[in-house]
Amino acid sequence: MGKAPLYDESYLGNVKAWSEYYKAKVGFRNYWYAAAFSKEIADGDHLARTILGEDILFRRINGKVYAMKDRCIHRGIKLSDKVECHTDSTISCWWHGFTFRWSDGLVTDIVGAPESSHIGRAKIKVYPVEEAQGMLFVFIGDKDVEVPPLSEHLPPGFLDDNRILEGEVMVIEANWRMGPEGGIDEIHRYLHRTSRLLLDTKATMPLGHTGVTEQCKIFEDDGKPKGILDDYSSGNMYFEVDIDGQPSVVTGVRFADTGTKRKRTVSTSVWLPGVLSVEGFPEDGGVFYEFYVPVGENQYRNFMVLTQTCKTDEEASAFRSRYYSRWREYTVNDFLMQDNAARASAGQYYKNDKAWVEERLCREDFMLIEWRKLCSRNSKGVQTADHLD
Amino acid sequence: MGKAPLYDESYLGNVKAWSEYYKAKVGFRNYWYAAAFSKEIADGDHLARTILGEDILFRRINGKVYAMKDRCIHRGIKLSDKVECHTDSTISCWWHGFTFRWSDGLVTDIVGAPESSHIGRAKIKVYPVEEAQGMLFVFIGDKDVEVPPLSEHLPPGFLDDNRILEGEVMVIEANWRMGPEGGIDEIHRYLHRTSRLLLDTKATMPLGHTGVTEQCKIFEDDGKPKGILDDYSSGNMYFEVDIDGQPSVVTGVRFADTGTKRKRTVSTSVWLPGVLSVEGFPEDGGVFYEFYVPVGENQYRNFMVLTQTCKTDEEASAFRSRYYSRWREYTVNDFLMQDNAARASAGQYYKNDKAWVEERLCREDFMLIEWRKLCSRNSKGVQTADHLD
Amino acid sequence: MGKAPLYDESYLGNVKAWSEYYKAKVGFRNYWYAAAFSKEIADGDHLARTILGEDILFRRINGKVYAMKDRCIHRGIKLSDKVECHTDSTISCWWHGFTFRWSDGLVTDIVGAPESSHIGRAKIKVYPVEEAQGMLFVFIGDKDVEVPPLSEHLPPGFLDDNRILEGEVMVIEANWRMGPEGGIDEIHRYLHRTSRLLLDTKATMPLGHTGVTEQCKIFEDDGKPKGILDDYSSGNMYFEVDIDGQPSVVTGVRFADTGTKRKRTVSTSVWLPGVLSVEGFPEDGGVFYEFYVPVGENQYRNFMVLTQTCKTDEEASAFRSRYYSRWREYTVNDFLMQDNAARASAGQYYKNDKAWVEERLCREDFMLIEWRKLCSRNSKGVQTADHLD
Numbered sequence A, B, C: 001m002g003k004a005p006l007y008d009e010s011y012l013g014n015v016k017a018w019s020e021y022y023k024a025k026v027g028f029r030n031y032w033y034a035a036a037f038s039k040e041i042a043d044g045d046h047l048a049r050t051i052l053g054e055d056i057l058f059r060r061i062n063g064k065v066y067a068m069k070d071r072c073i074h075r076g077i078k079l080s081d082k083v084e085c086h087t088d089s090t091i092s093c094w095w096h097g098f099t100f101r102w103s104d105g106l107v108t109d110i111v112g113a114p115e116s117s118h119i120g121r122a123k124i125k126v127y128p129v130e131e132a133q134g135m136l137f138v139f140i141g142d143k144d145v146e147v148p149p150l151s152e153h154l155p156p157g158f159l160d161d162n163r164i165l166e167g168e169v170m171v172i173e174a175n176w177r178m179g180p181e182g183g184i185d186e187i188h189r190y191l192h193r194t195s196r197l198l199l200d201t202k203a204t205m206p207l208g209h210t211g212v213t214e215q216c217k218i219f220e221d222d223g224k225p226k227g228i229l230d231d232y233s234s235g236n237m238y239f240e241v242d243i244d245g246q247p248s249v250v251t252g253v254r255f256a257d258t259g260t261k262r263k264r265t266v267s268t269s270v271w272l273p274g275v276l277s278v279e280g281f282p283e284d285g286g287v288f289y290e291f292y293v294p295v296g297e298n299q300y301r302n303f304m305v306l307t308q309t310c311k312t313d314e315e316a317s318a319f320r321s322r323y324y325s326r327w328r329e330y331t332v333n334d335f336l337m338q339d340n341a342a343r344a345s346a347g348q349y350y351k352n353d354k355a356w357v358e359e360r361l362c363r364e365d366f367m368l369i370e371w372r373k374l375c376s377r378n379s380k381g382v383q384t385a386d387h388l389d
């Protein structure tokens, strides 16, 4: 009664070192995922979203957000087509009135069949929800699994006090794995040499670094976030490249010293189940996060989140002001869109499972392989066809 | 040379009591189906329609309607792309001029190959057609099967003298089985509590009936229509329901007695191969019919037909007038659209064969199961991939 | 690791005499194919096109056209999404700067990884390109196959000196085999009886010829073009056909002798891998060519090319003038569109592999079968799922 796997099994032998990652086409199960920005659901409001192929209905009731499978257990219609909440604690399906309790999914009543034995017994799936830092997280997992604390599936520091967030969310037409792989990609600076962000920030952008191979830190202590951190500080930047013997045809971007000592981006890391963390980007002291959340096989939701640690309301307000006047245009809508365009184009290729076998990575791409292996070692299960709506 | 079945065979063991119904994803073969309202094809005109996945071309010639496979036997182009009828008795394919006789499908001539041995021998498939009560019916069946009288596949009484019809047809984006199952659904009154039809007719609409389980009449005499009739007259109406302990949160619609004794809807029944009959709806003495005709796997055509028995032309004219001024707006475009919306939403769920196994029916849904079993017992064959164009 | 075949294997036993043709759903490998009109790529310009399911990027550099796989070997993005050629000899992928030499595909540099061992070793696929008569041809073939001269895959005479070409290219929504089969179709004159070209040229168009069965010339000498030529000159034209006993209901087009002796179309032939040649069409002395080039399973590109042998510039200029003032309207946009409409309609039918078994050809269709057999005898390989992008 199980369905065919989502991936071509004939390639499994070629990806032995990271086969769980290869299988995780629609993501890893039993993890916390970013579901929405808090501001996307006002009190009394609802939001329907597909996450890891599961249709989920969120609703905020008296400040707290609940999440429920968006499919009636009776005859399968979508609760979100017509949301009917007759009490604060419940939602009733608009067809026959199966009524589910938000807190535990229990069928409390059935309008059309008040004597049914389903009442007080049958349940719809509900999802654990947490809200933190102005974002909403949902746990996508198996029935009897113990739900770990949210902090275990976030980059260290994300939950720090005084962290202020601003950002955007958009759907990218590519498999979710293009997300983290594009984020920790160490050799793609060439792509960004034309971004207007560089002019705005007077940021120096080399074409790359030499001598950075095999240097990364791996975090996989029990009960802590699992991630991998790029350590290229020791590499040598270069700004000119010859092409087919013609000297210095391609050049990076280097600004004259303006007298102000600017820090460089400090580090890039990526964490299970797919969260990027970049320190010092796009402004000193800030941390940029990107959450890559599978929608289905060939789509993921990308939360692009700029943060700054702000000790006072004035600092917070100044940061928000910088975000809307400056970073949103130059970072989100320009620099990051270059990455998203590359991911969408690569997504067309990796849609064909053969790509995972035929890609020709460089030694300098070692971070990608380390990430894939890390995921495979620490996987708590992958989404299969049976989980998808 | 056979194709894969249209359904997931791994679930057959779970639906043993009604496996033929489970298989009949594109309908049952060897039945008469509603094809069109008569007024849809004027004399000399044609109509191309897909019925049970078969592309069919209808043409009315001197009053009588003929039906032919809409695909040339020679090299497969659609006759309907360019209808060329050089005589009243034939149609010629627009590419090489294979000419088919409407009455029996015989190749009478080939314009481009007048000496071909196909002439007078080869045949295209033609379909039996009947016209009754202002509707056109076509028999979709196997080559050598004996064609039963039309009346055997219609609700009893539909062909009554003096029955006047008015109605509409539309395509619903759902598997056809959502049609009859939505029609005989005994516990979905909740859905209709907001229909403007109730205000217009001052019709009382309870939230449901209690104590109606296992009561239905089954008709399956040889040579007669096969159907199942809902008998809920003995049940007790209720108009209020508690939700999660809060009393009477949901209420039905009950009008004060207006002094005029209004009859309630008398009965609902559904008949093979998929025709609903509702007595007393939407007006006293009238019968409402709905014909659910598969188009393909995930579409069906819904003929919504209001009828009234009229002894005189004046009565007929008054009924037509009521239809256009009142019933079309309140019944077809309001009340019935609530059902169609639910069917379309459910169709998304039942598209996945797993739904037939995972649905959680109530005991009060026994009519659905009885209907599925009735169909399976009386099935004369199901449409397979090989039948589809 | 191989993928499932593109065709239904269960029908192979039914098409034994031409099984390679049946398999060649996306074309035959190891042939030269028309890729574009020369004028479609100006100097310094590029053109991205899918041919036989392979995504190819063309670029004209100092007059000469090169062709390369339009998919970076590194992580698979499309080079054509953002063409970056830093030198005349190379193209650099816009993500990490893998740089490929147009002439041989060698990785000469990698902007983001200048020390990579791929440099000077790894290669992208490049395609042989030839330009002739104002058209661009590309060889789609296996890695180590010897590339034959272009002339071997063109109709004899196409490369003649003084041949002047004018024409159009469009994508037809049908499998490519509809192309040649519609071109050598001997019994489809009926289709054209309403073309405005006949009025314009006062061309006589019979409904067909009788007595032409089994007459064709086959060319398959080693090292020469492989083709099949229609020889219907001996047949008897007819202009009237009875339908179902009614005399002369359908008539062809016959003009009174205008005093000028007009030659009839002299011959029609079709050549591997799918090129039609019609002598004397649409004007005396001219030759019409049609190139049918697979795009994918259900699309092909149709190059419709009118030619005339012109000894002087004045003659060439006069021919071009006739093309734009007359032939483009009456031939390309009228007469030939009738054929293309039929091919698109037939394409819907032949999309289902079963069609190749169920079609009911006439004896007069013998050319189609001879063509299929010729292709199967001379096939140098077919495109499989593994070749497709």
Ligand code: FES
Pocket (backbone or CB within 6 Å): A072, A073, A074, A075, A076, A077, A093, A094, A095, A096, A097, A098
């Ligand atoms: S489908 Fe939801 S209550 Fe019936």
Ligand code: FES
Pocket (backbone or CB within 6 Å): B072, B073, B074, B075, B076, B077, B093, B094, B095, B096, B097, B098
């Ligand atoms: S396809 Fe109809 S006559 Fe040839």
Ligand code: FES
Pocket (backbone or CB within 6 Å): C072, C073, C074, C075, C076, C077, C093, C094, C095, C096, C097, C098
């Ligand atoms: S994908 Fe082209 S260089 Fe990386």
Ligand SMILES: [Fe+2]
Pocket (backbone or CB within 6 Å): A182, A188, A192, A339
């Ligand atoms: Fe980037």
Ligand SMILES: [Fe+2]
Pocket (backbone or CB within 6 Å): B182, B188, B192, B339
């Ligand atoms: Fe209803």
Ligand SMILES: [Fe+2]
Pocket (backbone or CB within 6 Å): C182, C188, C192, C339
């Ligand atoms: Fe033609």
